[in-house]
Amino acid sequence: MKAHIKITLKPGVLDPQGKAIEHALGSLGFNGVDEVRQGKFIEVELAEMDEASARAAVEQMCEKLLANTVIENYAYELVA
Amino acid sequence: MIRTAVIVFPGSNCDRDMKVAMEAVTGSPVAMVWHGDAEVPACDVMVLPGGFSYGDYLRCGAMAAKSPIMRDVIAKAKAGTPLLGVCNGFQVLLETGLLPGALMRNASLKFICRDVHMTCDNNETFFTNCYRKGEVVTIPIAHHDGNYFASDDDVARLEGDGRVVFRYSDAVGNATPEANPNGSVANIAGISDATGRIVGMMPHPERLFEKALGGTDGRRVFESALFSVTEATT
Structure with a gap:
């Protein structure tokens, strides 16, 4: 089982990198692009365990290390 | 006699200067x-x-905050051993949760390495008691991720408790937006815990501690530590 984890900046936290990407997209002619936010994607292979244990483990990983919950939110899904 | 321990991580590069x-x-x-x-x-x-x-x-300081030695550093700091974090050390302090907030990419997205002005807003901490309150000092910064961020509540608490230790300013001590090198909320350059024994700061006092380096404004961080220890034992 794998966990696909997405880590994004919380709404309201300024994302200068997202802003720079937004400007670059605009200069390439992609009009109507707004509110670009940059984040991280992390894939973790989990040893055999039931879904409830896997969810508990992934949430602990995010809380303890993968995300800085002062500035970041996380979301994940478990995939076969 | 003052016993200092500098923690060295793989990738630390100011440890010997310190x-x-x-x-x-x-x-x-x-x-x-x-x-x-x-x-x-x-x-x-x-x-x-x-x-x-x-x-x-992952994030600046995130891995170091979870390294084996940090369990003991955190335990000792919580038990009262003074702890200074400079630059990456400040990032590590925030990642441990010993101090509130986070350090994000500079607003300019550029690595900034230059001398900056700042005021010492709290001269009652373990590491700043040899400065004068409100004094403007010049200490270099050298970072890509020094943009201090904290929730409105945390910033209000830091300000209310006088825990902002250093604040980026112009040459006469005004904390203007123009004098803010990296986008830090409220021009914050350094903060302390409630006891004043844990201090984190982005500027590098060790880089301007003697005349041969071009200035001595950083020196009093170390003199303060010496004074604090000496005073406590006499």
């Missing part, structure tokens, strides 16, 4: 403690130096 500055000012040898060790030797002051611990993987 040792030189601390030894020059205090006249006492400094212990270098490797990140993989389990215990910090008995000491009066602990320092987390600048650099790029663990290559800044």
Whole structure:
């Protein structure tokens, strides 16, 4: 089982990198692009365990290390 | 006699400068403690130096905050051993949760390495008691991720409790937006815990601690530590 984890900046936290990407997209002619936010994607292979244990483990990983919950939110899904 | 321990992580690169500055000012040898060790030797002051611990993987300071030695550093700091974090060391302090907030990419997205002005807004901490309150000092910054962020509640608490220790300013002490090099909320350059024994700051006092380096405004961080230890033992 794998966990696909997405880590994004919380709404309201300024994302200068997202802003720079937004400007670059605009200069390439992609009009109507707004509110670009940059984040991280992390894939973790989990040893055999039931879904409830896997969810508990992934949430602990995010809380303890993968995300800085002062500035970041996380979301994940478990995939076969 | 003051016993200092500088914690060294893979990727630390200001650890030796910190040792030189601390030894020059205090006249006492400094212990270098490797990140993989389990215990910090008995000491009066602990320092987390600048650099790029663990290559800044994941987030600046995130991996270092979880390294084996940090369990003991955190325990000792909570038990009252003073702890200074400079630059990457400040990032590590925030990642441990010993101080509130986070350090994000500079608003300009550029690495900034230059001398900046700042005011010492709290001269009652363990590491700043040799400064005058409100005094403008010049200390270099050298970072890509020094943009201090904290929730409105945390910032209000820091301000209300006088825990903002250094604040970026112009040459006469005004904390203007123009004098803010990296986008930090409220121009914050350094903060302390409620006891004043844990201080984190982005500027590098060890880089301007003697005339040969071009200035001495950083020196009093170390003199303050020496004074604090000496005063406590006499």
